[in-house]
Structures are given as structure tokens and as C-alpha cells.
Amino acid sequence: MDVIPLNEPTTDAALDVVIVGGGIIALASAQKLLAAGRRVTLIERKGIAQGTSFGNAAAFAFSDILPLAASGKIRQVPKWLMDPLGPLSIPPAYALKIAPWLLRFWREGWPDRIQHSIAAQAALMRLAESEMALLLAESNLGGMVRHDGSLELYESEAEFAASLPGWQARSAHGVTFEHVRGDRLEELQQGLSPGFVAGTFVPGWQTVSNPYDFALALGRAVQAGGANLVRGEVVSVVPSGAGVDIHLADGRNLTSVAAVIATGAWSRRLTDPLGDRIPLETERGYNTTLPPGAFDVRRQLIFGGHGFVITPLINGLRVGGAVELGGLDLPPNFKRSEAMLAKARSFLPGLKPEGGQQWMGFRPSLPDSLPVIGPSRASSRIVYAFGNGHLGLTQSAGTGRLVRDLVCGETPSIDVSPFSPARFGKAA
Numbered sequence: 001m002d003v004i005p006l007n008e009p010t011t012d013a014a015l016d017v018v019i020v021g022g023g024i025i026a027l028a029s030a031q032k033l034l035a036a037g038r039r040v041t042l043i044e045r046k047g048i049a050q051g052t053s054f055g056n057a058a059a060f061a062f063s064d065i066l067p068l069a070a071s072g073k074i075r076q077v078p079k080w081l082m083d084p085l086g087p088l089s090i091p092p093a094y095a096l097k098i099a100p101w102l103l104r105f106w107r108e109g110w111p112d113r114i115q116h117s118i119a120a121q122a123a124l125m126r127l128a129e130s131e132m133a134l135l136l137a138e139s140n141l142g143g144m145v146r147h148d149g150s151l152e153l154y155e156s157e158a159e160f161a162a163s164l165p166g167w168q169a170r171s172a173h174g175v176t177f178e179h180v181r182g183d184r185l186e187e188l189q190q191g192l193s194p195g196f197v198a199g200t201f202v203p204g205w206q207t208v209s210n211p212y213d214f215a216l217a218l219g220r221a222v223q224a225g226g227a228n229l230v231r232g233e234v235v236s237v238v239p240s241g242a243g244v245d246i247h248l249a250d251g252r253n254l255t256s257v258a259a260v261i262a263t264g265a266w267s268r269r270l271t272d273p274l275g276d277r278i279p280l281e282t283e284r285g286y287n288t289t290l291p292p293g294a295f296d297v298r299r300q301l302i303f304g305g306h307g308f309v310i311t312p313l314i315n316g317l318r319v320g321g322a323v324e325l326g327g328l329d330l331p332p333n334f335k336r337s338e339a340m341l342a343k344a345r346s347f348l349p350g351l352k353p354e355g356g357q358q359w360m361g362f363r364p365s366l367p368d369s370l371p372v373i374g375p376s377r378a379s380s381r382i383v384y385a386f387g388n389g390h391l392g393l394t395q396s397a398g399t400g401r402l403v404r405d406l407v408c409g410e411t412p413s414i415d416v417s418p419f420s421p422a423r424f425g426k427a428a
């Protein structure tokens, strides 16, 4: 699919709802607001889904309710950090800058915080699943979704045993899964290295045929539904009188009844001046998309101990993941994509590694692994929707539904206090 041409903004009349950003969160918010009868203008500086929503791993991971700071993962951090191309890395140039965020992240791993985070994430995931089903039906996109589940793989009995408390926690929130071995494992995925002793099959996991195609198709659907998709870089969003003023980098100004800030990992540039100091960071992720025929992967394969996944897409096989806490400005280090591809070859010995395309994306992440969905302290007419971290595609429709509720002044579909922009305290 090609790009969606963006219009020029019109400044002659007051607008209804302006959404800043053109990623999956902005698009799903547009879809939900249109369904509520609102008039939507979406402003994107580069192009629809040219940010993090372009090249992710394509999963609707509705069962992924554990925060990243959950103790099993925290214990692996020292081992991961020893390997510069391992699942987690912090470039020296960014280590000091990220230290306060890491401290908060570590605090989120304490038992009291974990339970709070799991309950909030589980509620958002339930909403995300039902709202995604609605979005797919209303936008006629159901044909882009595969319903073949995921398979998490373990290389040792110790790794499998360490995963069990996490599965127990998911089970308590209604997630269904099946631990598998031997023939059943082979049936779910042929050609695996004999090094894998067990797996967990999650049947409710879904994947889209390709995340960029999916976002573009949603972009076209909201355009057909009346949204005006315009090009522009927003430099500030400020409350004014009965509405909101939106200033663009080229000097043009727009006014609207309400505004939504859905600018992913770049959102602090707009929210800091409004008095909300939100510890948004980016967890940079890497992958390689191999051409069709690289290997017959039946469903998304998850190598949790190595921090990456393999997803079958309509246009090939995507191998990647990992976390690099390196901020928005350092250049990418594609040795990380290569390292994951080399591991993938040893896990799937018949994999053809040639002809891949590498990509790096900026996950917008908060230390408690929960997004920011709620009003700015400057005005309830400015609603934030960002910070969905590893789960933005999964949570897009649920986030969009909450945006719709907040913008329309309705009682939110779930308790939004865990996602409040104010939960980290006031700006210094």
C-alpha cells in the first residue's frame, strides 16, 4: 500500500476535535470520535503511521498484562546488560539521563505496585479487545487479522518453571493458555531447534497481516468517515477561552473545541509546557523483515528469555524486539537487528536469513508500563493518549474509546485513574 496524501490545514473556521499525531493511537481515537458523531481533524508532521506504528511486531497481545518490571524480568536485567547486543541495553551516552526513569521502573517492581499495575492493565486489555472487535467491524478491517494465537518457547525446565507465576497471574484475570511439549509443541510449530523443552500456546493472541498496512487501512477508513487528515508539525497546544489554540511550526494557528495529544514518544515536547511533567521515555526496538519464504512460521513465536519474537506477516517474516534505552536522538545500532536474526537462525535451523529490511522504532514508555490517558492539568479540553509502550497496537482501540469518553464528557468505560497524567506528581 502507498502513503495517504495529507491535506493542508484550513485556518478559517473553528474546528471540533483536533488530534495531534498520525500513529495507531491517533487513528483509533479518530475512529472512536467519529463513531460518536464528532468532527475530527488529525495533524501529522511526517505521514500516516511513519512513526512507531510503522514496523512493530503486529500482535494484538490482549493477554500481555504483566508490567515489564515484574520480578521475573527484573532478575534477568544484570545478565541482559552484560551483553551489549542482548535483550536490554543502555548506550553509555544515555546512561545518566535514564537513571531517574530506571529508579522509578525498579520501584514499580515491588509487589504492591505490581498488583495495581496488573489490575489496571487487565481492565484496559478487556476494553481493548472488545473495542478492537467493534473497530474492525465498523471499519471493515476484520480480514486483516489472523486468529492463530502465539507460542512462547522455553530453552530449559528452569526457564519454564520461572514463567509459571506469570501464567498464574494471567489466569486469575481470565487469560486462557496451554502449556505444551513433545508432539503438541511440534504440531504448533515444526522445525524448531531441539533445544526447546516446552512452550505455552495462547489461543486468544491475534496478529495483523502487516501493521503499516493495517494503520493505512484505518487511515483510509477514518478519512472516508469524514476525518480531515492534514500535514503539519504542532509546536504548542494551549487552552484559550472556550477552546484550544494549536500552533504549527509554519506559523499557522488553529482553534478547536478540544484537542488530543497522541504523539507517541515525542509527546513531552507538547505536554511539558502545559505543566505536566510525565516521565515518558523511549524503549527503542529493532527488527528485520525477511522476504516471503524465509520459513514456515505458523503463528507468532515468542522467545521471552531473549526478548524478541518472530511474526509471520503477509509480506514476509518479522524477527525482532529487544529494548534499547537510548532516547530519541542517538543513531540506531542495527547490530542489534543482526544479533536477533542470528539467534533466530539457531532457533529455526532452516531459516533463510537473506534479503531482510532492518527497522528501529521508538516505543513510548512509562516506568509503570501503563499508558497516559487523561486530561491535561492545564485544561480538560486537552486529552493525552500516549505511552502505550510495547502494546500500542493492542491497546489502540481501547485507548481510543477512553479518549472518546473523555472528550465527549461521558463516564469513562473503565476507571481511568491508573492512567492519569497526574499520577507522577506535579512539574518541578
Ligand SMILES: Cc1cc2nc3c(=O)[nH]c(=O)nc-3n(C[C@H](O)[C@H](O)[C@H](O)COP(=O)(O)OP(=O)(O)OC[C@H]3O[C@@H](n4cnc5c(N)ncnc54)[C@H](O)[C@@H]3O)c2cc1C
Pocket: 020, 021, 022, 023, 024, 025, 026, 043, 044, 045, 046, 047, 048, 049, 050, 051, 052, 053, 054, 055, 056, 057, 058, 059, 060, 061, 232, 233, 234, 235, 262, 263, 264, 265, 266, 267, 283, 284, 285, 286, 287, 320, 321, 360, 361, 362, 363, 364, 385, 386, 387, 388, 389, 390, 391, 392, 393, 394, 395
Ligand atoms: C520493535 C517493536 C515491536 C512492537 N510490537 C508491538 C506489537 O506486536 N503489538 C503492540 O501492540 N505494540 C507493539 N509495539 C509498540 C507499538 O508499536 C507502539 O506502542 C505504537 O506504535 C505507538 O503508537 P503511537 O500512535 O502512540 O505512536 P507513533 O506511531 O510513533 O505515532 C506518533 C506520531 O506522532 C507524530 N508526531 C510527533 N510529534 C508531532 C508533532 N509535534 N506534530 C505532529 N505530529 C507529530 C509522529 O510523526 C508519529 O507519526 C512495538 C514497538 C516496537 C518498537
